Amino acid sequence: MAVSNLDPKILERITRLELRAKAIVEGVMTGTHRSPFKGSSIEFSDHREYVVGDDLRHIDWKIFAKSDNYYIKQYEEETNFRAQLLVDASESMLYGEGSENKWNCAQLVAASLAYLVTSSQDMAGLTIFDNEIESQLPMGSSQTHLLKMCALLERAKPAKGTALLKMLHDSASVLRRRGIVIVISDFFSPEEEVIKGLQALRNKGHEVIALQVMHRDELEFPFKQYTKFEGLEGLGNVTLQPQVLREAYKKEVDLFLETIRKGFRKCGVDYHLIVTDESLDVSLAKFLSARHFNSKMKK
Amino acid sequence: MSFMNPFMWMGFAAVSIPIIVHLLNRQRFIILDWAAQEFLQRALRKHQRKIKLQEWILLLLRCLAIMAIVAMLLRPVSAQSFGSSSRFRIAVVDVSASMQAAQGNISALKKAEDAIKRLLELSHKEDRIEIFILHDELLTLLKSTEVANSQLVLDAVNSLPSKATSLTNRYDLITEKLKPHIDAALGDNSVVEVFVFSDLQKTGLGAQKMPLGDFEDNVLWYFHDCGLETKDNWAVTGLRLESPNVVKDQRTNVQVDVTSYSKLPQSVNVKLFEGKQLLGEQKATVAAGVKVALPFQVTFKEMGARYLRAVMECGGDTLAVDNTRQLGVQVSDALPVVLMDGDPFGAIYWRDETFKINMLLSSRGKKYKIQVYKKGRDDFSSIDLSDVKLLVMANLPPSTIAFVKKVKDFVEGGGALLVSGGPYVQFPEGKKGLAELLPCVVSEKIQTPEEPWKISLTPAQHPEMEGLRKFNLFEVDLVERMHEVTAKKNARILLRAGGRYPLLTVHQYGKGKVAFWASSLDSEWCDIHRWDYLSIFGLLSEHMITFTSAREVLPGKDFSLSFNTFDVGDSATWHPEKGIGVPLKPMIDKDNKNKSMLIVQANINQVAGLYEIRNRSGRSLSWVGVNVDDSESDLQPLSDDVILVKENGNVKLSHSIAEFNKNLGTDDLGKEMWKILLLMALAFLSLEGFLAWFWGNPK
Numbered sequence: 001m002a003v004s005n006l007d008p009k010i011l012e013r014i015t016r017l018e019l020r021a022k023a024i025v026e027g028v029m030t031g032t033h034r035s036p037f038k039g040s041s042i043e044f045s046d047h048r049e050y051v052v053g054d055d056l057r058h059i060d061w062k063i064f065a066k067s068d069n070y071y072i073k074q075y076e077e078e079t080n081f082r083a084q085l086l087v088d089a090s091e092s093m094l095y096g097e098g099s100e101n102k103w104n105c106a107q108l109v110a111a112s113l114a115y116l117v118t119s120s121q122d123m124a125g126l127t128i129f130d131n132e133i134e135s136q137l138p139m140g141s142s143q144t145h146l147l148k149m150c151a152l153l154e155r156a157k158p159a160k161g162t163a164l165l166k167m168l169h170d171s172a173s174v175l176r177r178r179g180i181v182i183v184i185s186d187f188f189s190p191e192e193e194v195i196k197g198l199q200a201l202r203n204k205g206h207e208v209i210a211l212q213v214m215h216r217d218e219l220e221f222p223f224k225q226y227t228k229f230e231g232l233e234g235l236g237n238v239t240l241q242p243q244v245l246r247e248a249y250k251k252e253v254d255l256f257l258e259t260i261r262k263g264f265r266k267c268g269v270d271y272h273l274i275v276t277d278e279s280l281d282v283s284l285a286k287f288l289s290a291r292h293f294n295s296k297m298k299k
Numbered sequence: 300m301s302f303m304n305p306f307m308w309m310g311f312a313a314v315s316i317p318i319i320v321h322l323l324n325r326q327r328f329i330i331l332d333w334a335a336q337e338f339l340q341r342a343l344r345k346h347q348r349k350i351k352l353q354e355w356i357l358l359l360l361r362c363l364a365i366m367a368i369v370a371m372l373l374r375p376v377s378a379q380s381f382g383s384s385s386r387f388r389i390a391v392v393d394v395s396a397s398m399q400a401a402q403g404n405i406s407a408l409k410k411a412e413d414a415i416k417r418l419l420e421l422s423h424k425e426d427r428i429e430i431f432i433l434h435d436e437l438l439t440l441l442k443s444t445e446v447a448n449s450q451l452v453l454d455a456v457n458s459l460p461s462k463a464t465s466l467t468n469r470y471d472l473i474t475e476k477l478k479p480h481i482d483a484a485l486g487d488n489s490v491v492e493v494f495v496f497s498d499l500q501k502t503g504l505g506a507q508k509m510p511l512g513d514f515e516d517n518v519l520w521y522f523h524d525c526g527l528e529t530k531d532n533w534a535v536t537g538l539r540l541e542s543p544n545v546v547k548d549q550r551t552n553v554q555v556d557v558t559s560y561s562k563l564p565q566s567v568n569v570k571l572f573e574g575k576q577l578l579g580e581q582k583a584t585v586a587a588g589v590k591v592a593l594p595f596q597v598t599f600k601e602m603g604a605r606y607l608r609a610v611m612e613c614g615g616d617t618l619a620v621d622n623t624r625q626l627g628v629q630v631s632d633a634l635p636v637v638l639m640d641g642d643p644f645g646a647i648y649w650r651d652e653t654f655k656i657n658m659l660l661s662s663r664g665k666k667y668k669i670q671v672y673k674k675g676r677d678d679f680s681s682i683d684l685s686d687v688k689l690l691v692m693a694n695l696p697p698s699t700i701a702f703v704k705k706v707k708d709f710v711e712g713g714g715a716l717l718v719s720g721g722p723y724v725q726f727p728e729g730k731k732g733l734a735e736l737l738p739c740v741v742s743e744k745i746q747t748p749e750e751p752w753k754i755s756l757t758p759a760q761h762p763e764m765e766g767l768r769k770f771n772l773f774e775v776d777l778v779e780r781m782h783e784v785t786a787k788k789n790a791r792i793l794l795r796a797g798g799r800y801p802l803l804t805v806h807q808y809g810k811g812k813v814a815f816w817a818s819s820l821d822s823e824w825c826d827i828h829r830w831d832y833l834s835i836f837g838l839l840s841e842h843m844i845t846f847t848s849a850r851e852v853l854p855g856k857d858f859s860l861s862f863n864t865f866d867v868g869d870s871a872t873w874h875p876e877k878g879i880g881v882p883l884k885p886m887i888d889k890d891n892k893n894k895s896m897l898i899v900q901a902n903i904n905q906v907a908g909l910y911e912i913r914n915r916s917g918r919s920l921s922w923v924g925v926n927v928d929d930s931e932s933d934l935q936p937l938s939d940d941v942i943l944v945k946e947n948g949n950v951k952l953s954h955s956i957a958e959f960n961k962n963l964g965t966d967d968l969g970k971e972m973w974k975i976l977l978l979m980a981l982a983f984l985s986l987e988g989f990l991a992w993f994w995g996n997p998k
Contacts, residue, residue: 238339
């Protein structure tokens with residue numbers, strides 16, 4: 001869809017999203033001119049452990065000869081790396097009010113990263129999914145492409161359940177050229193499915209970044225009044241006095257987060273938790289600088 | 300275990316409150332669309348049983364706290380052993396009129412009934428109880444019975460008379476009549492307790508000055524005040540004749556006293572009846588705590604024993620029984636009068652003072668049976684004064700010691716003496732006995748004005764002068780001669796001459812009255828010029844006779860009272876004398892053709908009281924209260940000090956059922972457990988609060 005065909009209100013919103021993304025990214029990138037993303041390139045950058053799915057061509061056989069371990073050579077990507085944004089638009093992303101709404105937050109994160117990628121003339125693609133692929137935009141690096149991505153994000157309305165494993169598997173099979181896959185989701189699916197899905201992307205040789213979006217309520221369960229919790233995505237209802245279950249709930253959430261964090265680490269997925277009430281530029285900056293620092297350390 | 304507030308049992312229903320609150324809370328919740336439902340469900344799956352258990356524990360603690368509070372209000376007491384001694388409990392229930400005081404459905408008698416039932420609840424089965432009722436007599440309602448025979452005892456309590464049997468009660472009988480019962484019980488090595496259930500009001504006739512007598516030291520006395528908290532009572536407290544000398548067809552002044560025992564002003568309507576015939580009606584507003592006298596004028600058309608009935612209508616009155624008052628009246632056809640003339644000339648001449656008085660009174664109908672005695676002609680010593688109401692003396696006859704004593708006894712006993720001070724008034728030495736009877740000191744000095752003096756009425760209102768002010772007679776110069784007299788202390792001067800000299804003076808002597816004219820009524824001597832031609836003197840004389848010849852109905856003298864309004868075969872039962880249900884034998888007036896007169900004869904001391912009128916089949920028709928002399932109403936409270944005369948603590952007084960329970964509990968039933976229950980309630984509440992906080996806010 002051409003940007004010019006958009007409703008002026010939507011256009012205004014898109015522009016606003018783009019501007020907000022720009023503001024966030026400018027804040028993030030102040031003082032650095034290098035892309036924080038790494039991929040195939042001419043200039044060697046770093047070694048890392050081999051994981052299943054890595055291209056065998058990048059194995060540093062010299063190191064294998066010395067250490068009997070497989071290491072992959074990494075290169076500083078200088079031009080045209082490909083970043084695919086997978087954004088979860090399932091019903092569970094609807095939780096939260098106003099700026100703390102998870103979907104709003106995910107939209108902004110996706111737009112910001114798209115802006116970041118396209119601004120350095122790299123290519124970015126967008127897939128919005130729930131239990132199927134709702135909309136998709138192929139790779140592009142132009143300003144118009146960025147606007148199209150923003151428009152796509154604006155139009156998406158979370159309404160259905162999630163089939164995260166299927167979606168990630170499908171994406172893994174669809175994305176033929178290796179690149180960076182950024183998954184933005186609350187990952188409210190069984191832990192093993194989440195890990196398996198991302199593992200599948202890794203197996204295809206993609207560098208995978210998992211950005212988990214959660215509301216503060218979902219972490220801390222601060223409710224006090226007797227409440228009927230109606231599950232989004234058709235998960236049934238629970239009526240209870242929240243205080244009595246708060247600690248148990250928090251334990252469950254912590255366990256979930258810890259499980260997926262460990263799983264991601266194990267399969268080489270970069271993971272960052274974004275809480276919707278936190279300042280997004282600070283959160284992204286923290287994440288990106290951590291990535292940058294890690295890449296430096298590896299050098 | 301006993302309970303002092305057993306009516307609080309229903310309070311255990313309050314246990315349902317936390318359950319209801321719990322259930323209501325389950326219906327009141329907010330709805331939230333929740334994304335992280337999976338984690339909630341996982342947590343719930345793991346902790347559901349624990350949460351349920353916590354909820355149940357909290358609910359249980361709340362219920363236990365409420366149960367402890369209710370149990371505390373029940374005031375349980377731990378029963379304790381009384382050793383080998385059993386208890387003998389005597390219950391005395393006041394059934395006098397004032398116990399009928401009621402507010403809505405609650406009467407003082409009902410409160411007494413409830414208190415006795417409470418006493419039974421607090422008694423052991425092996426205890427014995429004896430129940431008496433008290434009014435003018437102390438009578439057994441239930442002989443000594445084991446409390447175990449609960450039905451028998453309850454039947455007795457339920458048979459307490461619902462209507463008062465007497466206006467009066469005699470607290471002094473409690474100590475006096477119970478003594479043999481108490482002694483017998485003490486002899487059996489029993490612990491003796493006497494419970495008096497009364498509104499603690501002195502009542503009616505002859506309220507006891509020291510009503511309670513001496514309490515036995517080795518007996519526990521419990522007085523329980525069953526009176527109503529609100530004592531808005533207005534009563535007819537007096538129905539009296541201005542003069543008890545009532546003559547047929549002659550106007551009689553009657554006074555009805557209405558007294559307020561309330562703190563509120565009240566409008567009352569008082570009706571005066573003779574039998575069923577309405578004689579008059581008056582409305583009045585009675586201020587708080589005051590007595591109002593309402594005057595009525597009555598003319599009896601028939602002679603014999605009559606009864607007057609004053610009935611007060613008054614809203615908001617808690618005690619209706621004292622709103623009626625009866626008065627027995629003996630109406631005679633004529634007053635017996637004796638005229639004595641001490642004129643030394645002996646004969647009675649047409650112009651004599653005695654002749655004139657006789658003529659004046661005789662001309663006013665057949666109200667007087669006049670006997671005339673003249674010195675020299677008749678023997679004064681032979682006069683029989685026993686039935687005489689009035690003795691008129693003209694020219695003061697010569698007195699012997701015996702004669703003076705006779706006259707003195709007559710006046711002291713209630714007879715009336717009218718003395719005129721004519722020219723032969725003399726006070727020879729040794730014959731001054733009669734001077735003591737007179738309302739003034741009479742000098743032998745005769746005052747003779749140059750111009751006759753006018754007679755004037757004194758400003759004070761005297762019943763003897765009633766109706767005389769309308770005559771202008773007193774503007775005429777009449778008094779030509781009179782004795783110089785000085786009124787005695789407490790004497791009333793009714794007429795003066797020349798604006799200052801006492802002319803007609805009266806005073807009370809013993810139960811009788813004496814009036815003295817300081818001048819002669821003899822027109823011949825013209826002391827009071829032409830008095831005999833002026834009808835006002837006839838009226839004045841008549842008044843003087845009426846009001847001075849008021850001879851009281853004396854206690855101890857037989858008195859008959861006729862009830863004209865009842866049928867033949869009806870009976871009248873006089874309770875104070877004969878006890879409940881024992882009828883007096885009525886006399887049917889056989890001479891009365893319609894045979895409808897019921898005559899009750901009783902000693903005048905005993906007439907006052909309540910009569911229950913029954914028809915020939917024994918059905919109660921009505922109650923008639925009769926009193927002859929003045930009496931107080933029923934609500935004269937006994938002060939606590941009068942009851943708690945003993946300092947050794949064996950007399951206890953309670954004004955509420957709680958105090959009654961306390962009095963019993965502290966002495967007999969061991970320690971109350973309310974403190975323990977209070978602590979338990981607090982402990983339950985604290986534990987509930989802590990657990991609710993701990994489980995809701997775990998660290």
